[in-house]
Every structure is written in C-alpha cells, then in structure tokens.
Amino acid sequence: AQKITQTQPGMFVQEKEAVTLDCTYDTSDQSYGLFWYKQPSSGEMIFLIYQGSYDEQNATEGRYSLNFQKARKSANLVISASQLGDSAMYFCAMREGRSNFGNEKLTFGTGTRLTIIP
Amino acid sequence: DAGITQSPRHKVTETGTPVTLRCHQTENHRYMYWYRQDPGHGLRLIHYSYGVKDTDKGEVSDGYSVSRSKTEDFLLTLESATSSQTSVYFCAIRTAGPDGLEQYFGPGTRLTVT
DSSP states (O other): OOSEEOOOSEEEEETTSOEEEOOEEOOOOSSEEEEEEEEOTTOOOEEEEEEETTOOSOOEETTEEEEEETTTTEEEEEESSOOGGGOEEEEEEEEESOOSSSOOOEEEOOOEEEEEEO | OOOEEEEOSEEEEOTTOOEEEEEEESSOOSOEEEEEEETTTEEEEEEEEEETTEEEEOTTOTTEEEEEEETTEEEEEESSOOGGGOEEEEEEEEEEETTEEEEEEOOOEEEEEO
C-alpha cells in the first residue's frame, strides 16, 4: 500500500487564485511528521512547510498553509494568491516515528505538477 | 541554504563502470541521506548516515554502497553501473530546527548510464 498518495498528477490554476494540492498518508505510528517540498524546473528540492502529528494548529508559512485533518489522514497544501513562480512539482512526504539515529527517513509521494496560468 | 554541494552535477558513464558521487556539507550536520528520483516514483531513499562510519540501507540500496569517513562528506558509489541506475541523485541533511526534523536537499546529480 502506498504510504503517501498524491492523486493529482497535474493541475492548472489561474494566477492569483488559491490552490489546494491533495495528500493522503497511511501510517500506524502515533508520532509522525508531514512535509511539503517544491521542485521547480531547475531541479532543486525546496522545503516549504512541516506539520507534526501532535501539532494542534495547522502549519503556516507565508502563502503556504497545511490543512491537516488527522482523522482523515490528509495533509493538503494550500497556496493562497498563486503566482507564476509557483509553477513547479510539489511533493508531499512523511516521516514516521521518532528516532535519535537519523533513520526516520522520509517517504515521498509521486508529486503534483502545478501550472499557474497568467 | 543548508550548505550542501554535490559533485559532479552531471555525469554520463558506460554500463559496468564504477561511479562515485560526492555530497559535501559545511555545517557539521550529523545525519546525511542519499535519494534517487525517478519519474512516477518520487524520491526514494538509497542509504543514510547517522555519523562518521555509521551508515545504513534505505529502501533501494541494491547496487549501491556508501562511505562517510568525515562528517562533511558522504560518498555514494555504484560499483558497476547499470542502465537502471540512470536517475537524478539527491543528497540531504537533517536539521533539528524549530519546525521539526527537516531535511534539506543538495542541488542534485544527473547520472546517465549508457
């Protein structure tokens, strides 16, 4: 079973509109973390936002927010007021468990390609 | 910028040849990771390190080995490259920032095995 599922392979959104990128996850751990990364056409992986499983508030970072619905096991990324520079691949990832050994590796989804239309 | 560099950035090699990719970090992070990125698979963990000479396997470790003799360098070696190892390879470090255990990535190495 997929641990991270991103069901939208591609999305087209008008500039200045808000966009929601879907991510569902599967874990039996009580402690886990959820991440979103952006990969523009230049190829680098850019960390956007993090949500811990025990965090009661949804994470926000500027125009990015993470809509965390624990019971539904979803962690959708919301981008407000989209800009042309938001066009990129977006990856959802999960870290399971807690460890002091660095082996809390990330599991990635297959990504969503977002295109912002002027 | 987490101070991570990767070398080479691009490499074309022939099947059966050995290849070593280097990840270098300047901020003394203890934990380092190697991932590969392929279409339809996202990123998958190859190997990781939790200290000098301390390494362990990830989910796609077959055909790869790693070494870490210094904190700042984490090497990924393909002993005998195959076409299935054509991929983009990312190195990452882990920080313990206020937002949690975040991983930051290097710029990537595009490897083509012909």
